[in-house]
Amino acid sequence: MKLLEDKIKTDGTVLGEDVLKVDNFLNHQVDPKLMDAMGAEFARLFADAGITKVLTVESSGIAPALMAALHLNVPMIFARKHKSLTLTDNLYTARVYSYTKQVNNDISIDKRFLNEDDTVLIIDDFLANGQAVQGLLEIAKVANVKVGGIGIVIEKSFQKGRKMIEDTGIRVESLARIAAFENGEVKFVSES
Numbered sequence: 001m002k003l004l005e006d007k008i009k010t011d012g013t014v015l016g017e018d019v020l021k022v023d024n025f026l027n028h029q030v031d032p033k034l035m036d037a038m039g040a041e042f043a044r045l046f047a048d049a050g051i052t053k054v055l056t057v058e059s060s061g062i063a064p065a066l067m068a069a070l071h072l073n074v075p076m077i078f079a080r081k082h083k084s085l086t087l088t089d090n091l092y093t094a095r096v097y098s099y100t101k102q103v104n105n106d107i108s109i110d111k112r113f114l115n116e117d118d119t120v121l122i123i124d125d126f127l128a129n130g131q132a133v134q135g136l137l138e139i140a141k142v143a144n145v146k147v148g149g150i151g152i153v154i155e156k157s158f159q160k161g162r163k164m165i166e167d168t169g170i171r172v173e174s175l176a177r178i179a180a181f182e183n184g185e186v187k188f189v190s191e192s
């Protein structure tokens, strides 16, 4: 998506070898018009997938997931993060290793919000090694819901997550795909 790629070029900062900082428009300060455009694009891409709910993980998935849900006219559910969970009777849970914080979080969704006739669209802000998406896929499996697709705002195509999803056979659409960071500059797959 050109609008997003341009925004990453002008406002994103490469940190170290493999992290992109986008806290001025995506995951701390949020650009609502860009979120709205991204939500519309996800809705267009998955218009024929029969989506009944959008799933994400708090907190940085919420803004794009909410806009996708608005354009698809379905509810959005965000999995909550906990340090560790003890009482899990009413919850679907999965353990997720956080790429940026390097700690394990247990994520959970209340069982009331997923039904066997649901088809979900999983949305996240970044795809790195695929741990967050994997956690949501585990929950979807246990909840016995269909996964109609996975929508990613920024995919780092040089990391493992893309392949992990492709191996599941589930359709994945990323609005920006980063091929590499070269001398602090972002190179998109579309440019190479």
Ligand code: 5GP
Pocket (backbone or CB within 6 Å): 018, 019, 020, 021, 022, 027, 060, 097, 098, 099, 100, 124, 125, 126, 127, 128, 129, 130, 131, 132, 133, 161
């Ligand atoms: P994964 O679970 O795919 O390994 O990593 C995805 C999660 O880690 C995302 O939910 C995101 O919060 C965080 N993340 C991964 N890579 C980056 C990055 O380059 N920049 C930022 N800001 N967050 C990232």
